[in-house]
Amino acid sequence: MKEIGYKEYGALLAAYAxxxxxxxxxxxxxxxxxxIMQYAALSDLVKLAAFPLAATFLLNLVGMVHQDLTLSASLxxxxxxxxxxxxxxxxxxxxxxxxxxGACVLTILLVKLTCSPI
Incomplete structure (x- = not known):
């Protein structure tokens, strides 16, 4: 099986973003x-994807560092x-x-059925 290199990961990450x-x-x-797609260009999509992905990455990094500092000796x-x-x-x-x-699907259905759109 062919190993995926960094270039392929970058392309997959860009498409995901x-x-x-x-x-x-x-x-x-x-x-x-x-x-909104009538008014947004591809560069706008990339910029708008960068902030949530960066925030997710940073929050995960903070959580991993905190866990390593506080729980590494006890676990x-x-x-x-x-x-x-x-x-x-x-x-x-x-x-x-x-x-x-099932609980997640049921929650989504309940929200969809009971909440009216804005």
């Missing part, structure tokens, strides 16, 4: 019955993997995943 930005703009301005690698709770979660992981996804 542009698509996320376009979907965000369509979702936001669609509530006001405006087609060694593999520590707790044989506890009763860990065994229970591993046994029912598929069921937990299905229930979680």
């Amino acid at each position: 542009v698509s996320i930005s376009a979907l965000y703009l369509l979702g936001f301005w669609g509530a006001f019955q405006l087609n 060694p690698v593999g520590g707790g993997s044989e506890s009763r709770i860990a065994k229970l979660v591993r046994r029912y992981a598929a069921l937990i995943s299905v229930l979680w996804m």
